[in-house]
Amino acid sequence: xxxxxxxxxxxxxxxxxxxxxxxxxxxxxxxxxxxxxxxxxxxxxxxxxxxxxxxxxxxxxxxxxxxxxxxxxxxxxxxxxxxxxxxxxxxxxxxxxxxxxxxxxxxxxxxxxxxxxxxxxxxxxxxxxxxxxxxxxxxxxxxxxxxxxxxxxxxxxxxxxxxxxxxxxxxxxxxxxxxxxxxxxxxxxxxxxxxxxxxxxxxxxx
Amino acid sequence: xxxxxxxxxxxxxxxxxxxxxxxxxxxxxxxxxxxxxxxxxxxxxxxxxxxxxxxxxxxxxxxxxxxxxxxxxxxxxxxxxxxxxxxxxxxxxxxxxxxxxxxxxxxxxxxxxxxxxxxxxxxxxxxxxxxxxxxxxxxxxxxxxxxxxxxxxxxxxxxxxxxxxxxxxxxxxxxxxxxxxxxxxxxxxxxxxxxxxxxxxxxxxx
Numbered sequence: 074x075x076x077x078x079x080x081x082x083x084x085x086x087x088x089x090x091x092x093x094x095x096x097x098x099x100x101x102x103x104x105x106x107x108x109x110x111x112x113x114x115x116x117x118x119x120x121x122x123x124x125x126x127x128x129x130x131x132x133x134x135x136x137x138x139x140x141x142x143x144x145x146x147x148x149x150x151x152x153x154x155x156x157x158x159x160x161x162x163x164x165x166x167x168x169x170x171x172x173x174x175x176x177x178x179x180x181x182x183x184x185x186x187x188x189x190x191x192x193x194x195x196x197x198x199x200x201x202x203x204x205x206x207x208x209x210x211x212x213x214x215x216x217x218x219x220x221x222x223x224x225x226x227x228x229x230x231x232x233x234x235x236x237x238x239x240x241x242x243x244x245x246x247x248x249x250x251x252x253x254x255x256x257x258x259x260x261x262x263x264x265x266x267x268x269x270x271x272x273x274x275x276x277x278x279x
Numbered sequence: 280x281x282x283x284x285x286x287x288x289x290x291x292x293x294x295x296x297x298x299x300x301x302x303x304x305x306x307x308x309x310x311x312x313x314x315x316x317x318x319x320x321x322x323x324x325x326x327x328x329x330x331x332x333x334x335x336x337x338x339x340x341x342x343x344x345x346x347x348x349x350x351x352x353x354x355x356x357x358x359x360x361x362x363x364x365x366x367x368x369x370x371x372x373x374x375x376x377x378x379x380x381x382x383x384x385x386x387x388x389x390x391x392x393x394x395x396x397x398x399x400x401x402x403x404x405x406x407x408x409x410x411x412x413x414x415x416x417x418x419x420x421x422x423x424x425x426x427x428x429x430x431x432x433x434x435x436x437x438x439x440x441x442x443x444x445x446x447x448x449x450x451x452x453x454x455x456x457x458x459x460x461x462x463x464x465x466x467x468x469x470x471x472x473x474x475x476x477x478x479x480x481x482x483x484x485x
Contacts, residue, residue: 118418125417129410155479159472189477200469204335208462211331212324215444215459223440224463224470227433232474234429236482238421253421254475256414257430258468263406264430265467266365266460268438271395273361276442 076102079112083120090120096134098123098141122252130255136164140251147247154243155236158250163196178202183221231257282308285318289326296326302340304329304347328458336461342370346457353453360449361442364456369402384408389427437463 080087093099099119102110126132126140139161147154180201184191191198205217235253239246286293299305305325308316332338332346345367353360386407390397397404411423441459445452 121417125413125419129413129417151483152476152479155476159476162472184473189473190480195473197469197473201466204462204465204469207331207335208458211327211335211458211462213331213458213462214455215462220437220440220463221466221470223437224467225474227436228467228471228474229478230433231426231429232471232478234426235471235475236478248418249420250475252414252417252419254472256410256417256419256421257426258471259410260407260427261430261434261467261471262464263403263410264427265434265438265441265464266368267390267395267401267403268431268434269441269456269460270358270361270365272435272438272442273358274396277357 074112075109076112079116079120082117083124085120085124093120093123096138098134098137125252126255129259132162132255133164136162144244144247144251147243149243151239151243151246154247155250158247158254159197162251162254163200180205183218187222187225231261280318282316282318285322285326288323289330291326291330299326299329302344304340304343331458332461335465338368338461339370342368350450350453350457353449355449357445357449357452360453361456364453364460365403368457368460369406386411389424393428393431437467 074082076090077087080090083090090099094101099116102112102116104110123137123141126137127134132140140158143157143161148157178193178198180198181191181193184198208215235250235257238253239249280288282296283293286296289296296305300307305322308318308322310316329343329347332343338346346364349363349367354363384399384404386404387397387399390404414421441456441463444459445455
């Protein structure tokens with residue numbers, strides 16, 4: 074199909090398709106002439122994937138680029154493939170420097186106490202420490218230890234199903250882990266609000 | 280304190296403080312002269328709250344404005360106060376129209392089957408339906424029914440603690456619900472990735 078048809082098929086503008094091509098998110102079409110290229114089903118599927126990552130996941134173009142590279146050629150080892158998807162999804166946040174302090178590495182200590190296998194250098198720990206630092210600065214009064222344990226108990230149930238439902242082949246696996254991880258974050262957030270409402274009804278009933 | 284001191288104390292720029300004043304996010308200081316105003320601890324606390332909502336929660340200024348109005352004067356009834364905070368946090372998304380279709384209101388049916396007390400008009404249901412529509416369009420292959428149940432089981436555990444730890448007085452309650460809801464979303468997302476990694480180690484171990 075022509076570029077205009079590709080745009081129509083996927084519901085994005087021609088400008089957006091050209092932008093994806095220019096940014097290397099979308100492979101070039103097969104050249105028919107000096108000014109016209111032919112696109113196929115793989116292009117349609119790729120555009121839908123990008124839209125999902127951008128619209129549902131709120132990923133920026135640089136992150137989309139990284140994750141597409143990883144799911145195109147993931148590590149054969151499945152544990153390493155999971156790590157590679159997480160690393161590609163990870164967006165470095167500006168650090169205050171406090172997280173560098175050994176005294177502040179409480180999240181690593183917490184995860185070890187939980188029995189998790191921990192890599193000190195994992196940027197997710199810095200994310201956690203940074204989020205809680207910002208929360209406390211904003212005046213959040215939550216028992217951090219309690220809520221970390223409650224949330225970890227909860228997400229372990231989700232992660233068990235996330236991982237158990239992955240296909241065995243590594244390219245398909247990396248793709249589904251990526252989509253599943255990004256896709257369920259907003260579902261979890263919305264369901265938590267609904268569950269809060271049910272709990273308010275239960276706990277505050279006269 | 281003067282405006283420059285207020286900025287220094289909270290670590291934001293003078294331009295940002297002026298912007299918050301102009302947008303009505305921050306109450307005006309007490310006028311000392313035609314060109315100078317005096318700010319107090321309440322201003323410091325308010326700026327820290329706004330920073331948390333913007334930086335951790337990723338809220339836009341219009342949403343911050345709405346939630347500040349609600350937590351300043353929440354409904355006395357605590358169930359209604361919870362709803363008011365959720366409504367203020369809610370950002371309307373563009374709809375495809377499909378969610379209007381009665382056939383498509385599967386999320387309402389799902390919640391009823393779960394035993395939740397359901398208001399059909401609750402925009403959170405449309406959010407859920409819209410997120411899953413986008414997920415499926417992007418090529419996500421997840422058993423929707425299974426994952427909705429797994430996620431709901433998980434978030435109910437969190438919501439129970441969210442609600443049980445709220446103070447009784449309605450202004451303090453609304454503030455803590457707001458902050459706790461916004462603050463834990465990223466914590467939950469990061470912990471889920473960590474838990475996925477642990478599960479990959481458990482399930483894929485040779």
